[in-house]
Amino acid sequence: MHDEGLLLIGHGSRDAASNAEFEALVADYGASRPGVVVQHGYIELATPYLADALAALAARVSRVAVVPLFLFAAGHVKNDIPLALEQARAAHPGVRFSAARHLGVHPALAEVAFERAASALPDDPAARARTALVVVGRGSSDPDANGDFCKMTRLIGEGRGLLLVEPTFIGVTRPSVEETLERVARQRPERVVVLPYFLFAGRLMTKLAEQVDRFASTYPWIRASLAPHLGRSSALSGLIDERARQALAGESPLPCDTCMYRTAMPGLAREVGGLKAMLYSVRHTLTHTQASNHPHAHRPLRKHVLVCGNADCVDRGSLALLESLRRRVKQAGQQQQIRVTRTSCMGRCGEGPTVAVYPDGVWYRGVREEDAKDLVEEHLLGDRLVARIVDDIMQ
Template sequence: MNPVSNETILIVGHGSREDSGNQEIRDFTEQWRARRPDWRIELCFIEFAPPEMNAALLSAARGSRRVMVVPLILNAAGHVKMEIPEAIEQARAVCPQTEILLAPHLTACDPILAILKRGLRKAMNALDMPDPTTTGVVVLGRGSSDRGANGEMAKMARWLLEEGDHELVDLAFTGITWPRLEKVVQRQVLLGVRQVVVLPYYLYTGTLMQRIHRQVEHLRGQYPQLRFACGEHFGFEAEIFELMDQRVTDLRAGVPDSRLPCDGCTYRIIAHDLGHGHSHAHTHDHAAAPAHDHAHDHAHHEGQPA
């Protein structure tokens, strides 16, 4: 028997209000299937698009002896830390005979850094290779109420600074937290930059990527003395497929083990005691949840489109 014939790999995407972003994730799934024809790869979304995560996970668990849940998500905030583990707990309760393993999200890592560095080189080429010491760089992400998720982006910005010649590599967010793009550009102008490269920290397109391009156009009008270059999202880069491959390989090898990343999270225990679940199948009452590092704000998108 084929050793993976009774195994399902379930991609979990965030989902977007803009269906073009959801379609890109569907396209990624098809491309990954083409790269791994012996794997059974399925797709679900946390919100905004079908198939819905809880139902898809139950379906996979009922039809497989082992399900490997692989989040196609950049940063670990509420969705990765709470909603995906809760969905897995529910599926384990219904299908105790099925082994369900959860892989880490994509994380801040060298493959993501390689994508950012390549995007920066492309933007510098578009600007005719100006002096990097007079060119500011802004890594621009969605922003989260979870400080750990924001910290992963800060790590990437710092690595980009340390491995390049740019003296200014700053972090900005399109929502939830600060600073915003306009403020960072204003500060860089005061420090004498002549060019600004905006590097979106997004996997796929969506309303927020569209907003970023509008913001950059507005900044071009606001600062006619500056030259701007804006990168693109990076969901189809080779490193993303390789990271997803590695997640599956690690789960099969038992690295990491099958424990949920938030099995012992006090916040989740308190939330359950208060009757505060996180499934998108029901109404969310955030007033009942205490403040915590894992605070879940449905406005954040963990590096995903909105």
């Protein structure tokens, strides 16, 4: 058995080319480090899933360092990975598991990003001074991630002699790409370079290219161009090394000072309250460890039902569904064994309302209020899937 293994975690994509790019990075990285077992896993949308990848690596090594290849820390880094590690520790008590920090705000990534932008920027200083750089992030419901992205944008553009450097988001939050490009156009630049701050290509790159083309058609007197995404680089490999060393040495705490799951953030209490409850309950059931002493004995929940309460699902009727589920659980006298919780965004916008049932790990999509009866009677009480609404992508 090898002593050490690294598990590089990607988000996962419906775009096969994006997953292939991630897996090529993992293969190259592993080939250059022959003394370490290097494998990969995904949070969602591609296999192997995180839990399966942890189990496979634990069978080969005595120490596992998980390195999340995520640019910023949001729900997957703060919730999904820690919970998966707790399960892995329980299943493999002889293996030491540790998690690295996400890639985060790092000068090496700022340099890589500017190198990508420079491929579309003019060399002449005078022309560069009339050029705007728009840096595009994925966008998140987590203010930590959005704030770090804006800081990263500043680092990318600092001292580069550009007319202006603007952060924007392709989804989830604002300002949107279209809004930012409109605002930038009013500054009358000669050129606009759009820099996708994405690790890998995929559907978002296709969407962004279409947005840049529309902007160029609307403002033909402004030269608009799309720079490459970050992709593979020696700097990224070096940063993975740094994060792995920190994890194996136990020096990689999560950033908690402004985490919305631990700190009340202005204007967000209503949005994250349900998610706080979800995390408390799931961690309580799985690990029975909280920050404060918790001496009382109790039985774990039989089922925990999570209902998306974010804007898109609310518009599709998730709140009525939530109340119907709670009412039917109470009518069945199971409110002490089955909990129904409203959460924040569950990442399935456009296909909701979304419902997840744990510890079964079953997700449903497009769930209507009239489906509540079958969900309670069939799944929650009868342990039978409601097949017509199962979200098979999430299994």
